[in-house]
Amino acid sequence: MFRLFRFLKPYGWTVSAVLLFVLLQSLAELYLPTLMSDIIDKGVVTQDIPYIWRIGGFMLLVTAGGAAVAVCASFLSSKASAGFGRIVREKVFGHVEKFSLQEFDKIGTASLITRTTNDINQVQQVLMMMLRMMVMAPMMCIGGIIMAVSKDPTLSLVLVAIIPILGGAIFLIAGRGIPYFKVMQKKLDRLNLVLRESLTGIRVVRAFNRIDHETRRFDDANRDLTDTAVKVNQIMAFMWPVMMLIINFSSIAILWFGGLRINSGHIQVGDLMAFIQYAMQIMFSLMMVSMMFVMVPRASASAARINEVLDTAPLINNLPGARDEARNAGTVEFDNVSFSYPGAEQPALEGITFTAKPGEVTAIIGGTGSGKSTLLSLIPRFYDTDEGAIRVGGTDVRELTQESLRSLIGLVPQKAVLFTGTIGDNIRYGKEDAEEEEVRRAAEIAQATEFIGGMADGFDSVISQGGTNVSGGQKQRLSIARAIVRRPKIYLFDDSFSALDFKTDAKLRAALRKETADATVLIVAQRVSTVMDADRILVLDNGRIVGSGTHRELLEHNEVYREIVESQLSEEEIA
Incomplete structure (x- = not known):
C-alpha cells in the first residue's frame, strides 16, 4: 500500500x-x-x-x-x-x-x-x-x-x-x-x-x-x-x-x-x-x-x-524510434501472418498472405469462427501477430506509433458502439473538429439522414446510454458515418452491414464506392450480396485463406465459396 x-x-x-x-x-x-x-x-x-x-x-x-x-x-x-x-x-x-x-x-x-x-x-x-x-x-x-x-x-x-x-x-x-x-x-x-x-x-x-x-x-x-x-x-x-x-x-x-x-x-x-x-x-x-x-x-x-x-505492462507498445507516418499509407500487406489467442489450442489465423491496395475493395468471407474479425483486429494492433508481419504503406505496423497507425484507419466494429450524447457528437467522435457540413455529408453517405431527419432535434437528438433508443441498423449507419467523417486512408468494415435491409445495403455500398475511391477498403461480411461486387474476395476457412479472386472466379473454382453462395442465393440469382 x-x-x-x-x-x-x-x-x-x-x-x-x-x-x-x-x-x-x-x-x-x-x-x-x-x-x-x-x-x-x-x-x-x-x-x-x-x-x-x-x-x-x-x-x-x-x-x-x-x-x-x-x-x-x-x-x-x-x-x-x-x-x-x-x-x-x-x-x-x-x-x-x-x-x-x-x-x-x-x-x-x-x-x-x-x-x-x-x-x-x-x-x-x-x-x-x-x-x-x-x-x-x-x-x-x-x-x-x-x-x-x-x-x-x-x-x-x-x-x-x-x-x-x-x-x-x-x-x-x-x-x-x-x-x-x-x-x-x-x-x-x-x-x-x-x-x-x-x-x-x-x-x-x-x-x-x-x-x-x-x-x-x-x-x-x-x-x-x-x-x-x-x-x-x-x-x-x-x-x-x-x-x-x-x-x-x-x-x-x-x-x-x-x-x-x-x-x-x-x-x-x-x-x-x-x-x-x-x-x-x-x-x-x-x-x-x-x-x-x-x-x-x-x-x-x-x-x-x-x-x-x-x-501490468501493456503487451503492445510503441517501439523505440517508432515512426509517425507511413510512406504509401493506403496499402495493407499481410506477409505469412499467424496468430493465436492466449491459451487457445489452435491458431486463429495461420499463414495469411495478401495485399490490399488503395482504390480496391477487398472482401473477406467465411464461416463462423474462421478468423475474419481477428484478421481485421490485427491491422490497428489490437493484437500483435505471433509470426509474420503486417505492413501499412510498406512499413511494419510495429514500427509505427499506435497513434499514427490508427489515425490512418476508419474502423466500423462488428458490434456497433455509440456513446451518450447527441447524434452529431457520435459522428464527430471520428473527427473532433469536423464541420457541420462534413457531419451531414458523412450521414448522407451512410444513409442515415432519413431517420435522423425524422427525430425531433435532428443531429442534436440525444443518444441514450448504449444507443438503446435507436435500432440496430441505425446504430450501424451512425458507426459507418463516424468512420467516413474521419476520411481515413484505410476503411475496415467488420460485418457492418448485417443489420441493414438489402436496399439500404446496396445504396450504402454504392455511395461508399465513390467516397472511398482513393482508399483501401476491407470488408468482412456474412452475406454474399455484400461482397459480390468487391475487387477481390478472400475466403477463410479454419484460419487459412482457401480462396482468392472475384465472385465469378471463386464461384467456378472454389468449393468453400460455392457452398456459401448456394446456402444464401437461389440458382437463378447465382446464374
Whole structure:
C-alpha cells in the first residue's frame, strides 16, 4: 500500500501541516489532565477560587486551541486524501487506456471497474484515517505513559500488566479477520460481473424469460459476499466489547490501587484522576491502532489489486524510434501472418498472405469462427501477430506509433458502439473538429439522414446510454458515418452491414464506392450480396485463406465459396 503513497507528492506540504496540527492536538489533550489535577489539588482542596478560575480559563483556551487544530487537521487530511484518490484514479484509468485487448481479457472489465472505484476508495479512506492516527495514536500512547509514570511510577505497574493483554486481544482478533478482506474484494468483483452482465444484456434476459434465473445468480453472488462480510464483521465485533471489558477492569484496578496509594499518602486525589485520564488515553490510543488493524488490511488488499493494474505492462507498445507516418499509407500487406489467442489450442489465423491496395475493395468471407474479425483486429494492433508481419504503406505496423497507425484507419466494429450524447457528437467522435457540413455529408453517405431527419432535434437528438433508443441498423449507419467523417486512408468494415435491409445495403455500398475511391477498403461480411461486387474476395476457412479472386472466379473454382453462395442465393440469382 505504501507504494501508492508516492502519488501524495503534490500534497507534501498539506500532509506536513496535518501531522503538525495532529501533534499540537495530541499535546493539548495530554496537557489537560495535568491542569485538571492542579485545579483539584491546588484549588479545590485549598478552596482557592481565583486559582480555579485562572487554571479553568487556561483549560478552556487549551481546549479551544486543540479543537481548532483538530478542525484544520480534518480539513487538510480530507483534502489530501481526496486529491490522492483523484490522482490514483487518473493514473489507473490512463494506464488501462494503454492496455491491449489481451490485458482486458486477463483482468476483466468488471474487475477493472471495481479496482478503479471501490478499491481506490478503500485506500483513500484509510489514508485519511492514517494521517490523523499515525501521529496521534503513538503520541497519545507514549505521551500518556510518560505522564502517568510522572504522576506515580508504582501505580504505572498496573498499565504494564494491562497493555500487553489489550495488545494481545487486538492481535488475536484482527489476525483472524484480516484474511477475509481480500476474499471480500474478489467476491465484490463477482457481484459486479453478474450485475453488469444482467444490466447490459437486459433485452436478452427478458426475451428468454430469464429474469428469475438472473435474480438467482445475483442473489447467490450477493449472499456469498454478505456471508463473508457478516463473518468478518462478527469476528471484528468481538474487538470492541473485549477492549471495553479490559479498559473497565483496568479502571477498577487503578481506582483500587490508587485508593490504597492515597491512603498511604503517596499520591493526591488530583493526581489519581489525572492518572486515570492518562490511562484512558493510552487505552483509546490502542483502540485507534485496533481500528487501523481493521481498516489497513482491507486497504492493503485493495492497494495490491490497484498495484497489479499499474504493474501490468501493456503487451503492445510503441517501439523505440517508432515512426509517425507511413510512406504509401493506403496499402495493407499481410506477409505469412499467424496468430493465436492466449491459451487457445489452435491458431486463429495461420499463414495469411495478401495485399490490399488503395482504390480496391477487398472482401473477406467465411464461416463462423474462421478468423475474419481477428484478421481485421490485427491491422490497428489490437493484437500483435505471433509470426509474420503486417505492413501499412510498406512499413511494419510495429514500427509505427499506435497513434499514427490508427489515425490512418476508419474502423466500423462488428458490434456497433455509440456513446451518450447527441447524434452529431457520435459522428464527430471520428473527427473532433469536423464541420457541420462534413457531419451531414458523412450521414448522407451512410444513409442515415432519413431517420435522423425524422427525430425531433435532428443531429442534436440525444443518444441514450448504449444507443438503446435507436435500432440496430441505425446504430450501424451512425458507426459507418463516424468512420467516413474521419476520411481515413484505410476503411475496415467488420460485418457492418448485417443489420441493414438489402436496399439500404446496396445504396450504402454504392455511395461508399465513390467516397472511398482513393482508399483501401476491407470488408468482412456474412452475406454474399455484400461482397459480390468487391475487387477481390478472400475466403477463410479454419484460419487459412482457401480462396482468392472475384465472385465469378471463386464461384467456378472454389468449393468453400460455392457452398456459401448456394446456402444464401437461389440458382437463378447465382446464374
